[in-house]
Amino acid sequence: MKWVNLIMLDIILGAISLGLLWAVMTVGVFITYRVLNIADLTVEGSIAMGAAIAAKGITVGLNPFISTFIALLGGMVAGLCTGLLHTRLKIPALLSGILTMIALWSVNLRIMGKANISLLRMVTVYSPFEKLGLDKTNSIILLGVLCTAGIISSLYWFFGTEIGSAIRATGNNPHMVRAQGINTDTTIILGLVLSNGLVATSGALIAQSQGYADVQMGTGAIVIGLASVIIGEVLFGKKNFYTRLISLVLGAVTYRVIIALVLKMGMPANDLKLFTAVTVAVALSLPVFKQYLAPIKKSVKGVE
Amino acid sequence: MLNITGVSKTFNPGTVNENTVLRDVSVHLKEGDFVTLIGGNGAGKSTLLNVVAGVFNIDTGSVVIDNSDVTSLPEHKRAAVLGRVFQDPMMGTAANMGIEENLALAYRRGKPRTLKWGVTHKEKGMYRDLLERLELGLEDRLNVKVGLLSGGQRQALTLLMATLKKPKVLLLDEHTAALDPKTAVKVLEISEQLISDNNLTTLMVTHNMRDAIKHGNRLIMMHEGRIVLDINGEEKKRLTVEDLLKRFGRASGAEFSDDRALLS
Numbered sequence: 032m033k034w035v036n037l038i039m040l041d042i043i044l045g046a047i048s049l050g051l052l053w054a055v056m057t058v059g060v061f062i063t064y065r066v067l068n069i070a071d072l073t074v075e076g077s078i079a080m081g082a083a084i085a086a087k088g089i090t091v092g093l094n095p096f097i098s099t100f101i102a103l104l105g106g107m108v109a110g111l112c113t114g115l116l117h118t119r120l121k122i123p124a125l126l127s128g129i130l131t132m133i134a135l136w137s138v139n140l141r142i143m144g145k146a147n148i149s150l151l152r153m154v155t156v157y158s159p160f161e162k163l164g165l166d167k168t169n170s171i172i173l174l175g176v177l178c179t180a181g182i183i184s185s186l187y188w189f190f191g192t193e194i195g196s197a198i199r200a201t202g203n204n205p206h207m208v209r210a211q212g213i214n215t216d217t218t219i220i221l222g223l224v225l226s227n228g229l230v231a232t233s234g235a236l237i238a239q240s241q242g243y244a245d246v247q248m249g250t251g252a253i254v255i256g257l258a259s260v261i262i263g264e265v266l267f268g269k270k271n272f273y274t275r276l277i278s279l280v281l282g283a284v285t286y287r288v289i290i291a292l293v294l295k296m297g298m299p300a301n302d303l304k305l306f307t308a309v310t311v312a313v314a315l316s317l318p319v320f321k322q323y324l325a326p327i328k329k330s331v332k333g334v335e
Numbered sequence: 336m337l338n339i340t341g342v343s344k345t346f347n348p349g350t351v352n353e354n355t356v357l358r359d360v361s362v363h364l365k366e367g368d369f370v371t372l373i374g375g376n377g378a379g380k381s382t383l384l385n386v387v388a389g390v391f392n393i394d395t396g397s398v399v400i401d402n403s404d405v406t407s408l409p410e411h412k413r414a415a416v417l418g419r420v421f422q423d424p425m426m427g428t429a430a431n432m433g434i435e436e437n438l439a440l441a442y443r444r445g446k447p448r449t450l451k452w453g454v455t456h457k458e459k460g461m462y463r464d465l466l467e468r469l470e471l472g473l474e475d476r477l478n479v480k481v482g483l484l485s486g487g488q489r490q491a492l493t494l495l496m497a498t499l500k501k502p503k504v505l506l507l508d509e510h511t512a513a514l515d516p517k518t519a520v521k522v523l524e525i526s527e528q529l530i531s532d533n534n535l536t537t538l539m540v541t542h543n544m545r546d547a548i549k550h551g552n553r554l555i556m557m558h559e560g561r562i563v564l565d566i567n568g569e570e571k572k573r574l575t576v577e578d579l580l581k582r583f584g585r586a587s588g589a590e591f592s593d594d595r596a597l598l599s
């Protein structure tokens with residue numbers, strides 16, 4: 032009995048470590064989806080791009096932290112492309128994201144030179160922590176916590192500044208923002224750059240934790256990001272901006288724990304994406320269900 | 336203060352939907368002028384306001400605000416010298432942000448945005464004082480999200496935002512049309528107060544003839560993209576709705592046909 036519990040603990044710790052890395056990406060998705068009110072598909076390409084850049088950097092002998100930083104810059108450039116397509120060339124946001132995503136597929140293959148790169152036995156951002164005596168999972172958790180804490184505090188600060196407020200208002204009401212003398216093209220581009228920078232960083236961290244980068248690893252990433260955002264909002268609330276940011280991390284971790292548990296319970300791994308898509312579809316349609324249920328609830332109350 | 340000269344605008348030129356909304360319109364406002372702009376549906380009133388705000392490009396003519404030609408400036412650059420309130424109470428504010436955050440965005444109109452804190456402590460006191468004067472009880476709800484306010488409260492807040500940083504021209508685009516009559520009166524009172532306190536040059540579009548006559552020192556009536564009446568000073572003070580209808584008929588050769596304007 033005791034070793035069964037230990038295996039469960041292991042699975043859950045693994046899920047938490049993965050969740051923390053995906054939380055960085057979730058924050059990125061939150062910036063576009065909730066703050067800017069844009070469903071940005073660039074993330075599917077930029078997460079793989081982050082992984083590709085970090086893996087390539089590490090295999091050519093760069094410091095893993097520097098490689099991860101270059102991945103961040105790469106993601107920002109990807110966001111800039113989508114932003115320019117959308118604002119300057121007036122291509123709808125969804126399509127702009129798809130265009131960049133498709134282009135990044137080729138770019139990522141160019142960066143890596145092949146479809147995947149193994150990072151086995153390479154020095155990664157987790158190596159310094161392992162040297163301190165932590166095992167792999169705990170190293171990932173520690174770095175994940177440090178990263179997400181740093182990102183949450185800087186974003187909390189940033190979205191409280193004049194520029195940050197302008198970005199938040201843009202997603203709310205672009206007419207009003209222009210009437211206040213702010214160029215909404217600039218705020219949209221800034222948001223996309225920031226978001227994809229975070230997503231690519233997440234990709235870099237994930238690649239180093241799993242020991243390889245793969246050109247396919249972005250497929251379905253947007254749905255996982257949305258699932259995490261929504262789970263976080265439903266379970267942990269969205270009272271103010273600070274709690275919203277924290278709920279993103281908790282949402283991403285919860286998502287991974289749920290996935291680990293359903294896999295443990297025997298769901299075939301191939302059905303994972305179907306499961307995620309259905310979860311997101313249900314979560315997104317909750318307001319509609321609530322609307323249908325409201326009159327029923329009222330009539331039930333009326334009888335009492 | 337505001338010189339609109341020879342402005343024409345046609346939407347969708349060369350298509351079946353071609354629609355000429357402004358035909359060689361010229362209006363000149365002196366500093367402190369409060370002009371009410373009235374006309375039926377499709378007369379071009381709101382379009383004229385959007386021309387000043389720079390929402391779209393014009394085909395001919397020019398717009399000069401305080402001796403600087405803004406004809407080719409985009410909307411967000413002109414905003415530095417303009418205050419705007421829209422017909423739809425949802426349009427003027429950011430619903431998911433607090434009252435103070437909305438005011439803070441407006442307080443920085445025309446200034447480059449930096450990484451300084453978005454709302455400073457000093458501002459909050461100023462916003463509280465200004466909101467107190469509106470007598471809507473908003474002064475104690477600085478952190479409340481604007482989306483939770485009523486249409487009238489949102490419109491009053493938008494007015495305050497539009498005048499927070501004194502604009503060279505204030506543009507009011509039927510800003511009471513979506514409100515119930517009682518609230519509309521209150522919002523018009525607030526407008527009148529803010530305009531006279533700051534001696535603002537104002538262009539107010541309205542559907543309501545009584546409002547157009549009651550407010551401002553000058554009344555302009557438009558019809559089919561042209562200005563057909565321009566009544567000033569003492570003459571405007573003596574004006575009645577009946578006079579206005581008669582003079583409109585003579586000037587345009589048409590009957591004034593806007594039930595909304597006549598019934599209200």
